[in-house]
Amino acid sequence: MFGLPAVWAVFLCALITALATGLGAIPFAFIKSLSPRAAAHANAIAAGLMLGASLGLLSEGVRHGPAPTFLGAAAGVGFILITQRLLGDHEIAFASLTGADARRMLLIVIVMTVHSFAEGIAVGVSFGGGASLAIAITVALAIHNIPEGLAISAVMRPRGVSILACALWSVFSSLPQPLMAVPAFLLVDRVRAALPYGLGFAAGAMVYMVLIELLPEAYDAAERRSIAVLAGLTTVAMLLFQQAL
Amino acid sequence: MEAGTLLLWSVVAALATGLGAALGVHPWIATRGIGWSSAAAAGLMLGAGYVLLTAGEAMAPTATLVGAALGLVLMRAADGVPRSDHESHPAMPGGRVSTPPATNVGAVLASALHSAAEGVAIGAAGAVGVAVAEFLLLTFALHNVSEGAVLGARLTGSGRRASSAAGIAVIARCSQPLFAIASLLLARAMPPLLPWLIGASFGALLYLIIAELLPQSYQQAGRTGIAVVVSLAAGMVALMGVAP
Numbered sequence: 001m002f003g004l005p006a007v008w009a010v011f012l013c014a015l016i017t018a019l020a021t022g023l024g025a026i027p028f029a030f031i032k033s034l035s036p037r038a039a040a041h042a043n044a045i046a047a048g049l050m051l052g053a054s055l056g057l058l059s060e061g062v063r064h065g066p067a068p069t070f071l072g073a074a075a076g077v078g079f080i081l082i083t084q085r086l087l088g089d090h091e092i093a094f095a096s097l098t099g100a101d102a103r104r105m106l107l108i109v110i111v112m113t114v115h116s117f118a119e120g121i122a123v124g125v126s127f128g129g130g131a132s133l134a135i136a137i138t139v140a141l142a143i144h145n146i147p148e149g150l151a152i153s154a155v156m157r158p159r160g161v162s163i164l165a166c167a168l169w170s171v172f173s174s175l176p177q178p179l180m181a182v183p184a185f186l187l188v189d190r191v192r193a194a195l196p197y198g199l200g201f202a203a204g205a206m207v208y209m210v211l212i213e214l215l216p217e218a219y220d221a222a223e224r225r226s227i228a229v230l231a232g233l234t235t236v237a238m239l240l241f242q243q244a245l
Numbered sequence: 246m247e248a249g250t251l252l253l254w255s256v257v258a259a260l261a262t263g264l265g266a267a268l269g270v271h272p273w274i275a276t277r278g279i280g281w282s283s284a285a286a287a288g289l290m291l292g293a294g295y296v297l298l299t300a301g302e303a304m305a306p307t308a309t310l311v312g313a314a315l316g317l318v319l320m321r322a323a324d325g326v327p328r329s330d331h332e333s334h335p336a337m338p339g340g341r342v343s344t345p346p347a348t349n350v351g352a353v354l355a356s357a358l359h360s361a362a363e364g365v366a367i368g369a370a371g372a373v374g375v376a377v378a379e380f381l382l383l384t385f386a387l388h389n390v391s392e393g394a395v396l397g398a399r400l401t402g403s404g405r406r407a408s409s410a411a412g413i414a415v416i417a418r419c420s421q422p423l424f425a426i427a428s429l430l431l432a433r434a435m436p437p438l439l440p441w442l443i444g445a446s447f448g449a450l451l452y453l454i455i456a457e458l459l460p461q462s463y464q465q466a467g468r469t470g471i472a473v474v475v476s477l478a479a480g481m482v483a484l485m486g487v488a489p
Binding site for chain 1: 295298299306307310313318321324448451452457459463468469472475476477479480481483
């Protein structure tokens, strides 16, 4: 593909998907400051995007095997639970933030980064199915990554993180894609069996993050019905978006 | 699922409302009991919603998702009517409470309207498959217990006896089995409507989870335990219900 050796083509495609995540920070260039209520609504939107993405990942995982997907999801919940407990005992500084905000940001970036491992594997595996499948998956994941960058920025930006930092952390969260795509491509048969575990893990971790952080924080500063409408419609929009791809 | 079976079990689920209303006078049931049962119901509902969504998308993805948006908006519109939800409880999340229902009659009517939407979800699930319908019936039985506890606490608080409150609570939820059987028969008679019904059900379930069950659970039982219960319950239903 592109006249490149296959391994470099895989790396390039996965890098493009990672860079697309940074585009999610752009809308926040036009938003100067957010009230607590607006921040709660941004959290609701982020929750909806993550929930929609998780349902998409689950669907993909279940196609490869329901039981491995469920085990992966349970492991994802456990991973975040343990990470949260470990982070809970330490003062953290992250992206110019400290304390609870830093802990929350770090968790979100960790979750998104873990999520990216599975997507990197998906890109790599898709190359095993031929060039057209690889291009379709690359385009789909690149577009799919934009709302993920938006989800990260929607949580970081209200806490004073700069646009550039939002974009960079968004791209950072997707860096496992090019890093994982190449070995996945090389080990495509073995990775194919592991794929539902990875997809389930990412989905479980994301759903748990929505439940433990984003929604409770949103309820604290805005009325529950507006939170439900925003998060619910965003979930549906994300599902429609994935369907359109 | 057979129409007769669905009707029978949805009536049993509606009767669970009376149990909740009777138990709602107990302080633990009225607080932490409601919190944990709402969390379990939220997880089961999320899992069942996922299974419904998967089935609908396999039939007609756009109709299912547009239906989901419509279902969500309709649930929000119905929630604008004062009703006997947790807002009548003294302790609610975040201090951002809405106006409690003005009268007991209004609360009962609103509860009936609300459970009609839940009945549509049960009917759609019945048309999709036995496993998902069974999970949804179990979910709504649990949900009805907590709804009954909240409504019962309100009615007994205004001077009614527990048995009377339980009867009124069950009557308020009777629209659930009625709409369940009606939507199942409609889906069987007009199959092209099924994706729309499924989508609307998913949207309604999503709204219920985010607007009602989760805030109620967090307030009564804390974040971490609730998040674990909801995630695992949803995962188990999704696992067992993916092959309806």
